[in-house]
Amino acid sequence: MTSRRDFLKTSALASTLLFVPRFLHKLDAQSLPALQDAGGRRLVVVQLGGGNDGLNTIVPFRNDLYYKARPTLALREQSGLLLLDKDLALNPNMTALKGLYDQGQLTVLNSVGYPNPDRSHFRSMDIWHTGSAADEYLATGWLGRYLDAACAGCTTGHTGIEVDDTLSLAMKGAHKKGLALKNPQKLREVTRNRVLRAASQEPAATGLGELDYLYKTLAETASSADYLYEKSKVYQSKQPYPNTDFAKSLRTTAELINSGLDTRVYYASLSGFDTHVRQQEQQGKLLKDLSDGLGAFVQDLQQAGNLDSTLILVFSEFGRRVGQNASNGTDHGTANNVLLLGGKLRQPGVANAAPDLADLDAGDLRYQVDFRSIYASILHDWLGADNQQILSPGVTPLVGLV
Known part of the structure; x- marks a missing residue:
């Protein structure tokens, strides 16, 4: 039998595999109340890292103040803007999302x-990940706390999956967390490491402490790796996807969903949106990657009959300043747009008014919708969870959003 000393020698590999927060100690699932079942519904979160410029994503193309603030960076109607409602338009690179919008499968907030x-x-990313206030510091993520509550009795580690090498804070709870993987085959290969495999079969001695938590989580991870590997062979996508890392992560997500996994939350990321210099080309390429990837993903889910039970949330940690800078880019700003996609949206289209460019806060957009109210709606109305237990008590859902 593998000794604990052998296990500790491989702790670096184990920690990389398990992504266990340091603050976790005793696992006491019995202390967590079970919540309502999600009714077969699932959530896919897409994070746009770097602070995507919302004004050149959802463009207020009939607002003179927009063009005054961005004399060379503003996008004009003749450049191929894709018209929406409320005097707004999508960036010309987002033709796939425009198709989803026309089909009632996209909501813009x-x-x-x-x-x-x-x-x-x-x-700011920590604030979005944890669902905290600006002056509040939390060690757990909003989706991790959802897993804590909804999956108190779960014995597997795949109730939340992030298609990446590392696990975001958003997916880490006090007792449960998501599982990070690039693809099921690679995860299985890692967990079949001789020392880790043997360690995963050794019972914890005391049930207390971080080391014992690692043992228990490793056993969970090894079991999930085998399950995911076998389950992922059920469905192989025939939908053509773009040849980008982002699209590959969405393809993996679609194959897991369409294979019939009972996973409730998936997480994927697209980075590179910190466009201080020469923004137009860089952001345009990223928005095309986003749009084309999501277009293929939605089509894949729809063909398999899983789109109506899937809600997709797209966010970035902040928007950009209204005015362009001297480098033909934009600097860090505040409020931004959020996108929801799915087959059963209650408010498809543009859900609220365009940003007020005549009422700025020192050159930045004033927020009109608190992001935590979107989280509350998703938790309560989509996943059937108690949002008051997971978020701050004062956060209320947006009525009729999802």
């Missing part, structure tokens, strides 16, 4: 943010 916004990438 404008001016989403929070009070006293932070312009630091790291702090």
Whole structure:
């Protein structure tokens, strides 16, 4: 039998595999109340890292103030803007999303943010990941707390999956967390490491402490790796996807969903949106990657009959300043747009008014929708969870959003 000393020698590999937060100690699932079942529904979160410029994504193309603030960076109707409602248009690179919009499968929320916004990438992303206020510091993510509550009795580790090498704070709870993987085959290969495999079969001695938690989580991970590998062979996507890392992560997500996994939450990311210099080309390429990837993903789910039971949330940690900078780019701003996609949207189209460019806060957009109210709607109305237990008590859902 593998000794604990042998296990500790491989702790670096184990920690990389398991992504266990340092603050986790005793696992006490019995202390967590079970919540309502999600009714077969699932959530896919797409994070746009770097602070996507919302004004050149959802463009207020009939607003003179937009063109005054961005004399060379503003997008004009003759450049191929894809017209929406409320005098707004999609970036010309987002033709696939325009098709989804026309089919009633896209909701646009404008001016989403929070009070006293932070312009630091790291702090603002932490706020979005944890669902906290600007002056509140939480060690768990909003989706991790959902897994804590909804999956108290779960014995597997795949109730939440992030298609990446590392696990986001959003997916880490106090007792449960998501599982990070690039694809099921590679995860299975890692967990079949001789020492880790043997360690995963050794029972914890005391049930207390971080080391024992690692043992228990490793056993969970090894079991999930085998399950995911076998299950993923059920469905092989025939839908053509773009040849990008982002699209590959969505393809993996679609194959897992369409294979019949009982996973409730999936997470994927697209980075590179910190466009301080020469924004137009860089952002245009990223938005095309986003749009084409999501278009193929939605089509894949729809063909397999799983789109109506899937909600997709797209967000970035903040928007950009209204005015362009001297480098033909934009600097860190505040409020931004959020996108929802799915087959059963209750408010398809543009859900609220365009940003008010005549009423700025020192050159930044004022938020009109608190992002935590979107989370509350998703938790309560889509996943059937108690949002008051997972988020701050004062956060209320947006009525009729999802």
